[in-house]
Amino acid sequence: MFIAHLPAGYLAARNLQRLQVGRLSFAALLLGSVFPDIDMLYFYTIGQTQIHHHRYITHIPAYYLAAGLAGWAALVLLKQKRFIRPLGFFIAGIMLHLALDSVVGWIYWLKPLSDARIGGQIFVAAKYDWWIWNFVFHWTMLIELTIVAFAAVTFIADRRRAHPQEKRF
Numbered sequence: 001m002f003i004a005h006l007p008a009g010y011l012a013a014r015n016l017q018r019l020q021v022g023r024l025s026f027a028a029l030l031l032g033s034v035f036p037d038i039d040m041l042y043f044y045t046i047g048q049t050q051i052h053h054h055r056y057i058t059h060i061p062a063y064y065l066a067a068g069l070a071g072w073a074a075l076v077l078l079k080q081k082r083f084i085r086p087l088g089f090f091i092a093g094i095m096l097h098l099a100l101d102s103v104v105g106w107i108y109w110l111k112p113l114s115d116a117r118i119g120g121q122i123f124v125a126a127k128y129d130w131w132i133w134n135f136v137f138h139w140t141m142l143i144e145l146t147i148v149a150f151a152a153v154t155f156i157a158d159r160r161r162a163h164p165q166e167k168r169f
Contacts, residue, residue: 007151009033032093
């Protein structure tokens with residue numbers, strides 16, 4: 001998944017907004033939907049693209065579940081319960097990201113219990129010199145473009161409802 005993580009996070013957060021979650025939770029889900037790819041900074045610099053970034057801890061679901069549980073416990077102990085829901089939405093955004101990565105890629109969903117890679121049933125052949133073109137011209141890009149289109153239509157409709165008097169082109 002290249003371009004659909006944030007739009008998918010927007011759609012998820014937008015649908016959960018009906019629960020009156022608040023702006024912080026909304027933003028936390030959006031941030032979580034792209035957060036695991038923070039490892040790309042390391043991947044392209046220090047890591048020099050030697051190890052697939054899905055092997056990094058930032059793409060291990062158990063890490064986030066443990067960190068979320070620890071964060072929840074800390075928030076309860078520190079009597080900061082107002083941040084529990086945003087924390088949950090942040091973790092939910094991360095899980096959405098990892099689920100989307102499982103469509104074409106793979107994730108270690110069972111780590112540390114197993115080193116089995118789960119997902120990746122769809123193979124993207126290396127036909128082009130620049131590896132990105134292999135994904136751009138693969139049929140799965142239609143899935144991403146569909147997610148982006150739904151998010152764009154939803155966003156535009158939301159803006160129009162929020163500002164009905166604005167001039168439109």
